[in-house]
Amino acid sequence: MASEERIDRENQNRDIRTRISCRRIAFAVAYGMIVLTQCAFAIHGIDNFWQKGHNGYNGAAYHQAARNSLRFGYIFPDQYSCDYKKREPNKSLYTHAPLGLHAHVTLSVWLFGDSVRSVRLVPALYGILATIALLAVVRRHWGDLFALVAGAIYVLLPINHSFANMVNHSTGFIFWSLIALACYLKWAQTAEIETPGSRRPRTGLFRSDCRWLAAVFAASLMAMFWDWPAYYVMFAIAIHWLYLSYDAAHGKLRHFRGLNREHLALTLFCLFVLANFVGFFFWVRSALGNFDDVLASINMRTYPMAGDTQKVWTNTLKPAFSPLLIAMGLLWVFGFVVRHARNQARHRDLIPLAFFFAGCLHLLLFKRTAVIHIYWPWPLNPFIAIASASVLFWLSKHIESFLLHLAPNVLRRKNTPRLSTSVAFISVLVVLIPFSKCYLKHTVPLIELGRRYAGVFEFANYDADYELIFFFDQVRMQTTRDTGVAIHKSLQFSIQESATLDRFALKTQRLWPPKKSRDSMPGGWVETGSFNKTDFKELIDIVSQYPYRQYGLYYMIDYRRERKEIRIYDLVSKRPDLMWKILANAFIPPLQAVRNPIKEVRFAQTVDGEKI
Secondary structure, eight states: OHHHHHHHHHHHHHHHHHHHHHHHHHHHHHHHHHHHHHHHHHHTTTTOOOOTTHHHHHHHHHHHHHHHHHHHOOSSOOOSOOOSSOOSSOTTOOOSSOSHHHHHHHHHHHHHOSSHHHHHHHHHHHHHHHHHHHHHHHHHHHOHHHHHHHHHHHHTOHHHHSSTTSOOSHHHHHHHHHHHHHHHHHHHHHHTOOOTTOOOOOOOTTTTTHHHHHHHHHHHHHHHHHOTHHHHHHHHHHHHHHHHTEETTTTEETTTTSOOHHHHHHHHHHHHHHHHHHHHHHHHHHHHSSSHHHHHHHHHHHOOOTTHHHHIIIIIIHHHHOHHHHHHHHHHHHHHHHHHHTTOOOGGGHHHHHHHHHHHHHHHHTHHHHHHOTTTTGGGHHHHHHHHHHHHHHHHHHHHHHHHHHOTTGGGSTTHHHHHHHHHHHHHHHHHHHHHHHHHHHHHHHHHHHHHTTSOSOOTTOOOOHHHHHHHHHHHHTSOTTOEEEEETTSOOOHHHHHHHOSEEEEESSOOOTTSOOOOOTTOEEEEEEGGGSOHHHHHHHHTTSEEEEETTEEEEETTSOSOEEEEEEEEEOOOOHHIIIIIOSSSOOEEEEEOHHHHHHHHHHHHHHHO
């Protein structure tokens, strides 16, 4: 009998180990699928040209800023200047944001070369790291299945998958803020800060828990180095820190007569955050001599406009998250207030609360900017993911309780644990299946729109300007850094074209007379324009004297040499290969310039006829 009992016990243990092993494998597979999905979003389009839209505009600005910092040693970004020599003092420096993003992009360009891919590598990598950090932090505090649901919601957020490799401050801020929050909660647990009803012995501040406190400071520094909402997260940590040292029974701070270690650490943390904030503005003052750029940016972004609130909802929040997720987020906030009133709140609630506070404050203070930039509520992403998952599991638990209440007699049988597990699993599916259907119905169509239009979900009469970007790339390859480029009024010239050209550019209202002296440029001058929008007689007169290159509808006149030379190229679409569709653009085929001798002869005859 003893031998049979031992064999049964061994079989039961083996079954338990098998189930645990299967569960771990299933979690690892699901975890990997979420991370790989984020990787796919980050890699797709990483080598795309600076296409018109949010993605192209931000990327082009920081691409040019990285070039200028490497060439001239600028600390702050110089996003809109293509000068061939350093200007002092530089009044075009961008001081609106912390320097974390600019420093990383500059380092990437220095390490991997001056390319679009090097610039987008930074947000792509940090977007993946932020996803991994979210999964790890949520798994630690909420469990495996919860982490998978929250991670899946986070990755499929339209504001995430549409801007997965857009050059922006938020991905780095989210990653380092998650690390800071996780380290802070770990420090609070390791240091065993006394809470109401808890009088456990505590370890020394500068002993076993010192490393976690140091990690809090380090991660907080990196978060504040990336984006302004990090300061809101740090404020939330400070409030929670103060709450932990509060004795509800006596209504006062414990040991207030002498600073205890919690108060000392909190004071140091607050001074540390304040020093970073003040230090940044002293840095701005030392670089520019004033705060004019910062103040102008604040005034522009906070200036109220009629209908701002409605536009924030329709243009930004609704497409970025969906009404369903926003409603679930608000429901979670209401539930937290109720749980806190009942003394049922937990320290892990700080994680979604911190991002909720940061995202809302960031949105409310700069509503005008949020109307223009639909990625503005990005700091809300972790909150939306965790809060939505919390509401889903809250609903599944109530469904589980209802199902168990319907079959009390069945649950008294021998297979009660296994049946309870099955009921819990069914309850989760009952909630997840309709939620997934509604959520995917909103987010999946936006994947194509966000990729097709470079992060703009609705764009009437959209033109990616690929031919114009291709043309300016040809101009860049045929000129040197010290060559000046005159931009005729017939051409559109924005930051995307400027970063592609990377030459000093001067806008003109008419073609320059060929013998007129020009501003000194060591590499000479060329002029660009649109063939269909330029005065033909004026163009013919100059083409008869200077080399002329035309790509599609766009031309370049080379004032560096005086001779008649006409080259006309047709812009022909090539068949895209798989790598182009993955790394560059899945919707626009690559272009190539094919010389057209017939057009050259006809145009030359026209030039000669006009001159005769």
